[in-house]
Amino acid sequence: MNFNQGVAESPPVRTLAKRQAVVAAAAQVFLEHGYDSASMDAIAQVAGVSKQTVYNHFPNKETLFAEVAEAQCRRFLELFAATEMAGDDPRSVLLTIGHAMVQTVLAPQSLRLYRIMVAVAPQFAGLGRAFFDMAPRKAVRRLSAYLERETGNGRLAARDPDRAAEHFFGMLTYNIHFRALFGMLEGEDAPERIARRVLDAVDAFLLAYGPRD
Amino acid sequence: MNFNQGVAESPPVRTLAKRQAVVAAAAQVFLEHGYDSASMDAIAQVAGVSKQTVYNHFPNKETLFAEVAEAQCRRFLELFAATEMAGDDPRSVLLTIGHAMVQTVLAPQSLRLYRIMVAVAPQFAGLGRAFFDMAPRKAVRRLSAYLERETGNGRLAARDPDRAAEHFFGMLTYNIHFRALFGMLEGEDAPERIARRVLDAVDAFLLAYGPRD
C-alpha cells in the first residue's frame, strides 16, 4: 500500500529522508572540521549513506556547503531574534538585548559558524554577505529602530541610531568575542562576569546616548 | 674566495638564506591560502628551493606554520604599536589612536592573518594565545594605561580603565571589521567615512568617560 499521494514530480519519502540526513551530516562535519578538512567521505559516513548518494543530491562539495552554510546562518539569526525587546524603560531593554547578544556570541555553534564563515568568505563571496546580513546587520537594524523610537520619545538621545547601535554591540562584545575565539576566556564567561560586562556597556551607553539633562 | 669567517657550528650563509626564503615564502602562501590549502609544494616553489630543503629546515608543516604565524603576529603588533600616543588633550590622543586602530584592522595583511588565526585557533591553541596577546590585549593595555593616567589628572573619568579601553576599541571597530571580513565595505573605508567613524567613537567615549562636570 502506497500512501504517497503520488504527485509525479515529488520524490519518494525515503529519498527526501536521505537528502535531509546528508544535509544534517554535512552541517555537523563542516562546522566541526571547516570547509577544506571536511571530506565527502566523512559526510556520507555520518549520514549513513554512500558517497554516490551525496553526489546524487548535490553536484559537488561547494554546492552542498552553500546550502548548509545558508541554513546555518538562518539558525544563527533565530538564536538572537528570539529575544523579545521587552521592558518599560530603555535601560531594562538594553540589559535584556545585551545579555542575548553576549550569549549568542559565546554559543559554541555561533563560534563554529563564525570561524568557518570568516575563513571561506573570500572564496564564497555570496555566503559572506549572507552571514553579514544575518548576524550583525539585522541585529543592528533591530536595535537601531528601537533607539530611534525612544529618541523620538525623548527617553534617549541617539541622533544617529545606527551608529549608536553599533557602539552598543561593540562595547558589549569586542573583548569577549576575541577571548572566546582564541581560547582566552579565563572565566570571563562566568555568569556574574557576563552580568557585569552587560551592565558596564549599558551604563556607558546611557552616559553617551541617554537623555540630555 | 670565501669571506665566511667559518665558525664551525654556524651554518653557511647560503643555507641561512634558503631558510629565510622558505620562511618568507611560507608566510606568503599561508596567508594567501590558509593553513589547509597551502601546500608544501607551493611553498618550496615560491621559495625557489626543493621540497626536501623545506623539510630539512622544518620537520613538518605544523612546525613551519607555527614559526611563520608567530612572526606574523609580532609584525601585526608593530603595525599598531608604531603609533605614538601624542597630543595634548585626551581628545586628540584618542583621535590619533583611533585612526591607527581602524587602519590596522582594515589592512589586508591584518585581515589575512585574522582569518587564518581564527580558523586554526582550536587546532593550534598556543598560536591563538599568541595572536590574542599581540593583537587586542597589548593594544588594550596600552590605551588603558593612558586612560588611567588621565583619570588621575582629572582629565578623564575612567574608573575601570581596562573596560573603558575595550569600549573604545569596540565602538571603533565592531561594524567595520565585520564589513571588511565579509566583503561588505561598500565605501565605509573611504577616508571621510573613516574619519567620521573615529569622530563618532571619540565623541561617544568622551560622553561616557569624560570628566564629570
Place this chain on the structure above:
DNA sequence: GTCTATAAAGGGATAGAC
C-alpha cells in the same frame, strides 16, 4: 644541505550494476 624521484595516503568525483 640540496637536489630528483618516489612512496603512501587521502581527497573529489565518476562508472556501472541493481
Place this chain on the structure above:
DNA sequence: GTCTATCCCTTTATAGAC
C-alpha cells in the same frame, strides 16, 4: 536513487644520489 568499486589527482613526507 542507491550502492560498490574505482579513477585520477594532490598531498605530506621520505629515499638516495651528489
